[in-house]
Amino acid sequence: MNTNKFKKSQIAASVSLIIAASTFNFANAAQESTAEPEIEVIQIKGIRGSLIRSMDMKRDASGVVDAISAEEMGKFPDTNLAESLQRITGVSVSRANGEGSQITVRGFGPSFNLVTLNGRQMPGTGNSRSYNLENIASEGVSALEVFKTARADVPSGGLGATVNISTSRPLQRPGQHFSATAKAIHDSSNEVGSDVTPEISAIYSNTFNDEMFGIGFSFSHQQRDFQKQSANIQGWQANVDLPTLSEDKFIDARPVDADGNRVGNHFFAKDMNYAIEDLQRERTNGQVTLQFAPTDNFVATLDYTASEATTGSKTLGWGIWNDFGSNINGYELDENGTAIYADISGNDASFTSSKNTTEVKARSIGLNLDWQINDTWKIELDYHDSKNETDNGADKGLGSDGQVILGSDQLVNKIYDYRTGEVPHTQVNWKNGTNVLSPGEIDSNFSQFIHSPGESNIEQLQLHASWINESFDIGLIEVKFGGSRTEQNTGGYEAWSGLVGGPGFNPSYTEIFPDGMFTLHDTSGLLDQFAGGGSNLQPNYYYSYDFDEAVARQMAYLTADVTGGDAYAPNAYLDGIDSQSSVEEITNSIYVQSRWEFDVSNYYVKVNAGLRYEETDVTSSVRQRVEQQVNWISASEWITQYSAGGDDNFLVQEGSYDILLPSIDLSVDLTDDVVARVSWGKTMSRAPLGDLAGGRSLTGSPKPGSRVGSQGNTGLLPFESTNLDLSLEYYYAEGSYASVGYFKKDVDNFIQTTITPTTIEGLYDILNGPRYLQAVGDIEARGEQATTDAIFAQMLANGDGNVNGQIEPNSNDPLITWNISQPQNTDSKSVDGFEVAVQHLIGETGFGVGVNATFVDGDVEFDTDSLDQQAPLTGLSDSANFQAFYEKDGLSVKLTYAWRDSYLIGVGQAQGSADAPPQYAKTYGQWDMSVNYDVNENVTVFFEGINLNNETEQGYGRYEEQFLFARQYGPRYAIGARYTF
Numbered sequence: 001m002n003t004n005k006f007k008k009s010q011i012a013a014s015v016s017l018i019i020a021a022s023t024f025n026f027a028n029a030a031q032e033s034t035a036e037p038e039i040e041v042i043q044i045k046g047i048r049g050s051l052i053r054s055m056d057m058k059r060d061a062s063g064v065v066d067a068i069s070a071e072e073m074g075k076f077p078d079t080n081l082a083e084s085l086q087r088i089t090g091v092s093v094s095r096a097n098g099e100g101s102q103i104t105v106r107g108f109g110p111s112f113n114l115v116t117l118n119g120r121q122m123p124g125t126g127n128s129r130s131y132n133l134e135n136i137a138s139e140g141v142s143a144l145e146v147f148k149t150a151r152a153d154v155p156s157g158g159l160g161a162t163v164n165i166s167t168s169r170p171l172q173r174p175g176q177h178f179s180a181t182a183k184a185i186h187d188s189s190n191e192v193g194s195d196v197t198p199e200i201s202a203i204y205s206n207t208f209n210d211e212m213f214g215i216g217f218s219f220s221h222q223q224r225d226f227q228k229q230s231a232n233i234q235g236w237q238a239n240v241d242l243p244t245l246s247e248d249k250f251i252d253a254r255p256v257d258a259d260g261n262r263v264g265n266h267f268f269a270k271d272m273n274y275a276i277e278d279l280q281r282e283r284t285n286g287q288v289t290l291q292f293a294p295t296d297n298f299v300a301t302l303d304y305t306a307s308e309a310t311t312g313s314k315t316l317g318w319g320i321w322n323d324f325g326s327n328i329n330g331y332e333l334d335e336n337g338t339a340i341y342a343d344i345s346g347n348d349a350s351f352t353s354s355k356n357t358t359e360v361k362a363r364s365i366g367l368n369l370d371w372q373i374n375d376t377w378k379i380e381l382d383y384h385d386s387k388n389e390t391d392n393g394a395d396k397g398l399g400s401d402g403q404v405i406l407g408s409d410q411l412v413n414k415i416y417d418y419r420t421g422e423v424p425h426t427q428v429n430w431k432n433g434t435n436v437l438s439p440g441e442i443d444s445n446f447s448q449f450i451h452s453p454g455e456s457n458i459e460q461l462q463l464h465a466s467w468i469n470e471s472f473d474i475g476l477i478e479v480k481f482g483g484s485r486t487e488q489n490t491g492g493y494e495a496w497s498g499l500v501g502g503p504g505f506n507p508s509y510t511e512i513f514p515d516g517m518f519t520l521h522d523t524s525g526l527l528d529q530f531a532g533g534g535s536n537l538q539p540n541y542y543y544s545y546d547f548d549e550a551v552a553r554q555m556a557y558l559t560a561d562v563t564g565g566d567a568y569a570p571n572a573y574l575d576g577i578d579s580q581s582s583v584e585e586i587t588n589s590i591y592v593q594s595r596w597e598f599d600v601s602n603y604y605v606k607v608n609a610g611l612r613y614e615e616t617d618v619t620s621s622v623r624q625r626v627e628q629q630v631n632w633i634s635a636s637e638w639i640t641q642y643s644a645g646g647d648d649n650f651l652v653q654e655g656s657y658d659i660l661l662p663s664i665d666l667s668v669d670l671t672d673d674v675v676a677r678v679s680w681g682k683t684m685s686r687a688p689l690g691d692l693a694g695g696r697s698l699t700g701s702p703k704p705g706s707r708v709g710s711q712g713n714t715g716l717l718p719f720e721s722t723n724l725d726l727s728l729e730y731y732y733a734e735g736s737y738a739s740v741g742y743f744k745k746d747v748d749n750f751i752q753t754t755i756t757p758t759t760i761e762g763l764y765d766i767l768n769g770p771r772y773l774q775a776v777g778d779i780e781a782r783g784e785q786a787t788t789d790a791i792f793a794q795m796l797a798n799g800d801g802n803v804n805g806q807i808e809p810n811s812n813d814p815l816i817t818w819n820i821s822q823p824q825n826t827d828s829k830s831v832d833g834f835e836v837a838v839q840h841l842i843g844e845t846g847f848g849v850g851v852n853a854t855f856v857d858g859d860v861e862f863d864t865d866s867l868d869q870q871a872p873l874t875g876l877s878d879s880a881n882f883q884a885f886y887e888k889d890g891l892s893v894k895l896t897y898a899w900r901d902s903y904l905i906g907v908g909q910a911q912g913s914a915d916a917p918p919q920y921a922k923t924y925g926q927w928d929m930s931v932n933y934d935v936n937e938n939v940t941v942f943f944e945g946i947n948l949n950n951e952t953e954q955g956y957g958r959y960e961e962q963f964l965f966a967r968q969y970g971p972r973y974a975i976g977a978r979y980t981f
Contacts (some may be wrong), residue, residue, distance in 0.1 A: 018459045021664040026847065031113035038924035046071055047887050047894060048848065051839060052735040053143075062595070063149035063665040063679045064725050064741065066090075067271040069142070075179070075978065076138035077764040081538070083928075084138070085163065087792045088146050089739075089837045092900045094921075095195075095953065097228065097279065098189075098969035099451055101133075104903070106743060107831055107856035108160030109875025110949065112685045112719065115163045117305070117364070121155050121486060123388040123456035125360055129157060129166075132360070139181065139201040140218025140287050148743075149725050150663035150681025152610025153464065159261045159685035159721045164810070170205035170214030171291045171299060178204045179980040183944075185224060192278045193225025193315075198981030199974070205289075214291035221284045228277045229527050229968045232319075233911030236267045236338075236957045238864040238867055239703055242328065249330040254337050265867060266337035267962060268328075268912040270705070271414055272426045273319025273352075274542070276526070283309040283372040297372035306363045312395070315709040317352040318542045321636055324843055326555035328786040329413060338961040342416040346787030347636055348505065349414065349428045349437070350407030350445060357395035362388045374896050380464040385456065390492075392932045393451040400449035401570075406442050406513065409505045409635065409789055421532020423952070424963050426539060436541060443505040446552055447497075454492025457687075461485050475598035483590040490689050491582030493623075496700060501554040504634025504805075508811040512557040513550070518543045521655060529952050529968050539974075578621035578700065581693040581712075585686075589614040604669040616686075619654045620714040622695030630816060632766050632807040635792040640700045653694035655715040658683055673732055677741075679725040687716040687751055691823040698818060704767055706911060709758075711822040712948040714973045719973035720748045727835075735848070747860075752826040752871030753907065757913055759815040767783070769813030819914035826871050832857035853880040862904055864958040867915040870907065877903035890934035905955065909964070912957075917963055922954040938981055946972040 011576040053069035066088045070076050074340045076084060082100030086093045094110065102110035113128040116122065122131035143166040147154055155164050181363070183199040197220075201246035205216035254262045292300045303533055322344050332341035343567040365826040367383030373379060410431045418424035430437055464482040524542045527533030593610030626643040631640050658746040663681030670676055691712055698709040727741035779786040800807050833856035841848045860873035877902040885894040932942040953967040 002598075011292070021657055028280050031137075032327075038244045038689060038956060046892055048735060048841060051505065051841070051848065051850070053738055055422070055731070055735055055839065057143070057145070059675065059737075062606060062667065063147065063151060063663075064677065064727055064743075065148065068144045068147045075181075076141055081133040081141065081144065081165065085133075085144060085146070086879075086898050087850075087881050087896070088144075089436065089881075090836045090854045090879075091146065091879065092854075093898070094695065094905075095924075096457075096900060097281075098226065098947065098972070102128075102130075103133075103163065104875040104877070105146070105160035106745070106833060106835075106854065106856070106871065106877035108685075108745075109873075111688055112158070112160040112875075114155065114158035114161075114685075115165065116155060117165045118167060118368075119155070119164060119301075119368075119462070120364075120365060120382065120384050120386070121157065121458055121460055121488075122386050123362070123458045123488070123490070124689075125388055125456070126388055127688050128685065130687060133165075134283065134307075134361070136165060136167070136285050136287065136307060136310065139179070139203045139220055140167050140216075140285075141401055142166050149665060150661060150683045150723060151591040151608075151665075152612040152661065152663055153482070154485070154663060156587075156589065156612065156659075156684055157616060157686060159683045159719055159745075162520065167287060167303075168203065168205060168216055168218070169289060169295055169301065170207055170216040170289060171211055174207045174211050174214075174230070175207040177981070178202070181976060183974045183976035185222075185972065185974045187224060187226040187970065187972045189227040189229075189968075191227050193280050194223075195225075197223040197225055199223070199459065199976075202787060212293055214289075214293075214319070216289040217287065219284075219286045224281045224283075225278075226969065226972075228275075228279065230275045230277070231527060231530075232273050232275065232965045233269045233271060233424070233962075233965075234273075235270045235909035236917055236962050237270055237911075238265050238267050238913040238917070240266075240268050240328075240705075241370040242266065242331075245330060245385065249343075251332040251341075252337045253333060255335070258725055264337045264626040264865075266333055266339070266341060267958070268331075268339045268748050269322065269416060269424075271319060271321050271964075272424055273317050274526070275315055275317040275536075277313055277315040277937040278315045281310060281311045283307070297374075299368075299370045301368040301370070302366070303368075304363070304365050307361070309360045310357065310394075312357045313353040313355070314547065315352070316542065316544050317354070318350065320349045320416070320428060321347045323347055323636070324335040327785060331348070332419070334961055336959045336961065338959055338962045339416070340418045340961055343413055344416070344885075345407075345413045345785055346789045348407055348409040348445070349411060350405050351442065351543045352403060352405045353545060353550060354391060354403045355398060355547045356401040357398075359391045359394040360388070362386070370741060375417060376468045376470055377467075378466045380462075381880040382462045382464075383460070385459050388456045389453070392448075392457070393453075398449070400451040400495075402449045402547065402551065404447045404547060404554070405445040405514055406545070406550065407445055407505070408437055408441055408443055410441065417538070418961065419965055421536070422530040423527055423532050423537065423966050425532065425537065426538065432636055433464065435539070437543075439513075439520075439543070441520065442513060442543070442662075445505055445634075446499040447501045447551060448499055450494065451785070452492060452494040454490070456490040457488065459487045463795075467948055475596045476594060477597050478595040479592070480594075481590075481592040482589070486585075486587045486589075488585045488587075489582065490837070491580075491621075493577045493580035496578045498700075499633070499637060500640065501557075504637065512547075512553045517549060517553075519545070520558070525773070527968055529950055530966055577623065578625065579697055581695065582621045583689050583714075584619045585616060585689075587616045587755050597753070600668075606665075606667045608663075610663050613658070614661070615658045616656060616718075618655040618692055618693055618714055620651075620655075620694040620712065622653075622693050622697075622712070624649055624651050624695050627698055627759045627760070627763060629809050630763060631763070631809075632792065632795075633804075635789040636703070638702050638704075640698055640702060644911075645829065651695045653714040657693070657717050659718065659720065673730060675729045676915055677725065677727045677732070679723070681723055683721050683723060683919070685721075687713075687717045687823065692749065693717055696820065697836050702816070702818075705913065707816055707818050707856050708914070709818050709820045711820055713823050716751060716823060717749045717752065717825050722746045722748075733841065736839055738838045739836070741835040742832070743835070744830065746828060747826045747873075749825045750860075750871045751823050752869060753821045754824050754918060755819050755821045755869055755916060757914075758818050758820045759919055760818065762816070763816045763818075764809035764811060764813040765816040766809050766813055769810065771795055771807075771810070771813075771956075775800075803885055821908075821916070829858060829860045829873065831856060831860055831873065831876065833857060841951060848885050848887070850883045851881070854878060857877040862907070862918045864918070867945050869916060872904055872907065872918070874904050874906050879900040892930075892932040894930045896928045897925065898928075899923070909957065917957050917962075920956050922956065922960075924951060924953065925949070926951045938979055940978045940980070942974075942976055942978065944972075944974040944976075946974075 057067040201220040330343040364386035487949035591612040862872040
């Protein structure tokens with residue numbers, strides 16, 4: 001038929017057969033023929049073999065597909081799947097707890113990418129739709145496939161890309177196979193846990209009765225103890241009231257207009273805090289696979305996958321809290337209007353202790369029936385029922401996520417200073433005449449306890465049929481068609497204790513916390529990877545105390561009668577459910593896809609064309625609490641009060657949409673070694689599940705500047721992207737290639753969070769009401785500064801408080817203005833970019849190198865100078881990866897570097913102003929290394945080093961001077977051994 005088709009060497013052909021026998025490609029993207037030639041199989045192991053297999057997957061695929069293959073059974077090339085994926089061109093990762101966590105593809109963040117397991121859409125965690133890459137043991141994974149272009153037979157949801165995790169199937173590798181690995185892990189950041197923690201894993205498979213039966217299992221258990229050190233600001237407030245000060249009290253570097261007036265916005269930090277978080281994590285994954293092949297043309301596969309991850313944390317934090325207005329004594333603003341220095345009176349400084357346990361449990365059971373009816377017809381039926389349960393606050397004793405805040409409001413002023421170093425400094429001048437608070441002066445502010453479990457379920461049925469054309473000589477090779485039904489349910493609730501044991505500092509509370517409960521520490525060794533950290537940090541001290549003791553003492557002193565005499569029952573304060581919601585989403589889809597091969601002027605051409613149609617129905621149910629009023633309960637705390645007596649109701653809303661997704665891939669073999677590709681098609685990504693939950697909720701802690709609420713939108717349409725890909729690939733030697741590609745994505749229905757100022761009848765605002773203004777006048781008449789603390793105290797002195805020392809609103813107060821955020825579909829945006837990659841194996845020397853880079857751009861960036869509401873694309877950034885290796889005579893050494901430029905994490909800050917300011921991550925680059933040595937054909941010993949350069953994470957707001965976070969972890973090392981037969 002064709003005379004110029006790519007001709008594989010015997011080794012390359014053998015490798016292709018190994019791929020077909022050891023991986024399960026749910027889209028059959030690499031399948032060129034159902035016939036298997038009789039040929040001797042020469043298996044290439046290790047890094048070299050993995051790279052050759054990955055290159056062949058890319059070479060033979062329709063469309064733009066990249067892949068990573070296991071180096072050998074039970075040995076995936078990185079410590080977790082996310083970190084493996086970042087080696088692929090165009091893929092970068094975001095990190096959690098110092099590990100790769102979620103992926104961004106071609107500038108499109110985690111919510112735009114779909115992760116499937118053996119072609120199945122799996123439930124995500126929390127608001128995410130994508131399967132957590134940590135939920136499955138990498139030892140049981142044979143390949144990761146990244147589909148960057150549209151395919152009709154690939155499940156929808158991956159606008160950036162669809163990533164399929166292929167697991168091992170016993171009948172695809174006949175015979176008995178076993179691999180077991182044991183590691184000893186040392187995390188250099190650890191301080192209170194075990195210095196060495198274990199990781200064990202095993203994978204086993206066997207076939208029986210002439211490959212009629214197959215059984216396989218994989219198992220992994222890991223423990224990790226580590227510490228995270230951080231400095232944080234929760235948010236920046238725009239255009240707060242600036243007092244009139246003498247010229248020696250402020251510096252304003254903003255430009256001026258012709259009249260000498262300052263031009264531009266100005267911004268102040270809401271708080272500044274530092275934290276030491278000690279974490280312990282256990283993660284267990286497992287999969288059991290049973291296969292039955294009564295005939296050569298029928299295979300039934302039953303599999304069960306389960307995982308459980310438990311993370312416990314204890315955190316010590318300390319810092320300051322700021323309000324704004326007349327309590328600003330001095331400041332310095334840079335040219336962007338950011339406060340890099342501020343002298344502020346009032347409010348408080350505190351020492352916080354937190355404790356939490358989070359459990360994530362996932363399980364999935366699936367059945368796959370694969371029937372090759374005859375030489376031309378094949379049918380595949382796949383069903384799975386999968387669940388993901390998350391419990392934040394799963395501690396069996398505490399019953400919640402707990403936080404105790406102790407400190408004092410007896411201060412003169414606070415200094416915020418970010419004029420030097422990489423971490424802002426703070427200095428508190430106390431009324432005791434020093435900048436150090438003594439243990440005897442520490443009061444109880446409040447405690448709070450939160451329990452927020454959630455659950456996500458997916459039940460999915462997929463039917464695929466294919467017809468091989470043996471009747472018509474028209475270039476048509478195969479027609480594949482099918483359909484699916486996916487039912488997804490997600491929901492959860494949150495119970496909040498309110499503020500227990502206060503709130504508000506009271507000198508009498510010092511009686512319940514003896515001086516001996518507190519231990520004084522200096523900051524040497526804290527954030528010492530940052531300029532200005534360590535012993536240079538201000539404040540250069542902090543107090544630690546035991547969380548359990550603090551809670552027990554507080555409960556015994558203040559609330560024993562409520563808990564029935566039990567001094568330690570904080571979960572008794574989880575008074576009902578504060579918020580509850582669920583979303584049900586049902587999607588029915590059908591598709592048809594055709595594959596063609598023919599010659600055009602002696603050029604071998606492959607075409608893959610398809611069409612997918614989907615209908616989706618969404619039902620949202622949200623529990624709505626009836627807000628009654630907002631009380632001012634202490635100088636820095638405002639609490640929303642709700643109606644009692646079961647006035648809550650469930651609001652049910654519905655939405656629906658349909659979508660048509662065409663696609664066409666064309667590839668041309670320009671020579672035996674050069675392939676050109678053109679792909680066009682539509683992909684989509686559904687709205688975040690949390691955004692689909694309708695109904696309105698208001699914050700339970702509406703401090704001034706943070707009177708916010710949210711409202712979902714069940715009628716949100718999905719993001720729709722029209723994509724164009726062009727690529728040129730040169731496969732010039734075994735395992736070696738160079739490629740360059742261009743991509744463009746035009747995305748419709750971008751989702752923007754619209755913030756609408758709203759007043760609600762009956763919710764009155766004490767702030768700036770008649771009594772509030774009277775208190776301000778009384779204070780200023782005495783020549784004193786009207787700080788928040790002073791105003792609250794004056795209102796109580798004026799008789800405006802209730803019997804509990806709280807201030808309730810009056811009907812002559814103004815209505816509260818709430819900033820209600822709601823997602824809406826808005827305009828269209830475009831992203832385009834280039835991808836380049838080179839992989840080179842240096843002959844028979846054992847050396848090899850791989851380099852790739854992605855450069856992206858588009859009209860989707862956040863305008864930092866504008867306070868208007870915006871809908872930017874999160875995750876957009878350039879990225880690059882490098883790996884070099886040596887593998888020969890049983891020795892394997894690999895060195896990798898992953899780099900990612902700064903990018904937008906998201907819009908909105910926890911305590912940011914109503915204009916929804918951004919969060920950016922700074923540039924990140926990490927070096928990793930692994931060394932393996934084969935003692936014999938069965939035993940391998942190895943060493944791994946992760947984050948060898950001790951890279952840190954940093955984030956900022958509109959400008960780099962608007963510090964948001966700095967995080968320090970430290971390198972990790974592992975030694976271990978692997979036994980295989």
